[in-house]
Amino acid sequence: MSYTLPEFLAHAIAMEQEAADRYLELADMMEAHRNDAVQSVFRDMSRFSEMHRDSIRARAEGIELPKLRSWQYRWRTPPEVGGEEGFDYLLEPFHALKYARGNEVRSMKYYREVAKEAQDPDIKRLAAEFAEEEREHVLALDEWLAKTPRPSTTFAEDAESFEPV
Amino acid sequence: MSYTLPEFLAHAIAMEQEAADRYLELADMMEAHRNDAVQSVFRDMSRFSEMHRDSIRARAEGIELPKLRSWQYRWRTPPEVGGEEGFDYLLEPFHALKYARGNEVRSMKYYREVAKEAQDPDIKRLAAEFAEEEREHVLALDEWLAKTPRPSTTFAEDAESFEPV
Numbered sequence: 353m354s355y356t357l358p359e360f361l362a363h364a365i366a367m368e369q370e371a372a373d374r375y376l377e378l379a380d381m382m383e384a385h386r387n388d389a390v391q392s393v394f395r396d397m398s399r400f401s402e403m404h405r406d407s408i409r410a411r412a413e414g415i416e417l418p419k420l421r422s423w424q425y426r427w428r429t430p431p432e433v434g435g436e437e438g439f440d441y442l443l444e445p446f447h448a449l450k451y452a453r454g455n456e457v458r459s460m461k462y463y464r465e466v467a468k469e470a471q472d473p474d475i476k477r478l479a480a481e482f483a484e485e486e487r488e489h490v491l492a493l494d495e496w497l498a499k500t501p502r503p504s505t506t507f508a509e510d511a512e513s514f515e516p517v
Numbered sequence: 518m519s520y521t522l523p524e525f526l527a528h529a530i531a532m533e534q535e536a537a538d539r540y541l542e543l544a545d546m547m548e549a550h551r552n553d554a555v556q557s558v559f560r561d562m563s564r565f566s567e568m569h570r571d572s573i574r575a576r577a578e579g580i581e582l583p584k585l586r587s588w589q590y591r592w593r594t595p596p597e598v599g600g601e602e603g604f605d606y607l608l609e610p611f612h613a614l615k616y617a618r619g620n621e622v623r624s625m626k627y628y629r630e631v632a633k634e635a636q637d638p639d640i641k642r643l644a645a646e647f648a649e650e651e652r653e654h655v656l657a658l659d660e661w662l663a664k665t666p667r668p669s670t671t672f673a674e675d676a677e678s679f680e681p682v
Contacts, residue, residue, distance in 0.1 A: 430588055
């Protein structure tokens with residue numbers, strides 16, 4: 353994972369766009385649950401992701417960025433989605449927050465790894481900065497998770513998904 | 518999974534669009550491997566998916582379709598993508614074909630399930646027809662898999678991913 357600056361910026365922009373899109377979907381889903389508090393968390397996070405995307409785009413102006421493949425930046429699908437045949441899904445607020453958290457952790461680790469491996473000091477600095485932003489998202493989601501009722505004991509016992517940041 | 522006709526059509530259109538996009542990505546990746554044969558398989562499959570999408574769109578004309586969430590139609594990410602930190606990926610032709618097969622099987626099962634559950638005879642007939650198309654894609658990919666060298670014994674022994682259709 354040794355990136356040039358354009359490669360790194362392309363990943364960061366695509367990841368922010370992806371996060372913005374997914375947060376909007378989650379917000380709509382919380383609307384269906386009539387959970388206004390969690391809905392507005394997700395709308396805020398969507399807006400933050402868009403702002404971050406725009407600021408990275410501004411920085412990338414005049415640089416030709418490579419085209420990425422979808423799986424290089426996409427969020428994971430929610431773990432409970434489907435067996436093979438089912439695509440229908442309605443996430444509980446708790447699951448939605450946990451799902452978002454999993455993806456933020458993944459992004460954070462990605463940026464940390466880039467910061468560690470990068471030779472270019474610009475990339476090193478930017479990646480460390482972005483990792484810190486993702487860490488703040490994880491912490492914000494943790495606060496919301498603490499306030500949100502767990503839908504089942506089984507789920508609450510799923511310790512793995514709460515690894516500390 | 519009891520759909521109205523608009524819901525069903527929205528899924529089918531989104532799934533075909535998704536397949537078309539992913540097949541183009543896979544084709545580009547095969548270009549990087551300089552594997553022209555498998556590249557053109559994927560370009561053909563992308564075109565077929567687009568044609569199928571357009572024919573479903575034509576059928577849906579004048580019907581207002583619901584907006585779907587990404588995970589209701591998305592392809593799975595390739596199983597080998599990432600640990601937590603890595604988004605970089607270069608699929609071998611064999612892996613790419615197997616990945617596509619997994620997603621086609623998933624779509625086929627989805628349509629079969631809809632065909633089984635549907636009350637509406639239009640949905641029942643369309644879903645059965647679409648399931649049959651997906652089955653043909655799986656069989657086509659199987660033929661290509663049979664011609665494509667396996668990158669490792671471990672992978673070749675992965676029987677699960679070759680469940681018969």
